[in-house]
Amino acid sequence: MQQNFYEQVYEIVKLVPKGRVTTYGAIAKALGMARSSRLVGTAIIQAHDPNLKVPAHRVVNRNGLLTGKHHYQTPTQMQDLLEADGIEVKDDQVQNFKKVFWDPLTEL
DNA sequence: GTGTTGACCCCAA
């Protein structure tokens, strides 16, 4: 199954509904690699390919902090995309994070 | 093949 675990990560992220966000740890746990949450981040970095259509902006760290915004074309890209989805972002932090948080383990 | 890095997470002080 996990021939490309990148693809597994992409699948989960693509399942994230609009107006919701998920975390690296949640994805890692959903894939059974809870202790390898860093790999999820690495996978997301490679997810910049438009062909994959992976909404990487909907993936944040455990604190709801936009850790990867600096990896975007512009530092405001990620926040802008999140706000476009109806997610409040303040000071690189997702507001109402508990509300917009989408847990693949619970929702799936 | 070895060493360093990293969109992270958890625990202790």
Place this chain on the structure above:
DNA sequence: TTTGGGGCCAACA
């Protein structure tokens, strides 16, 4: 509360 250290495993040099 904020800081510091350890662990985890793939990708990169």
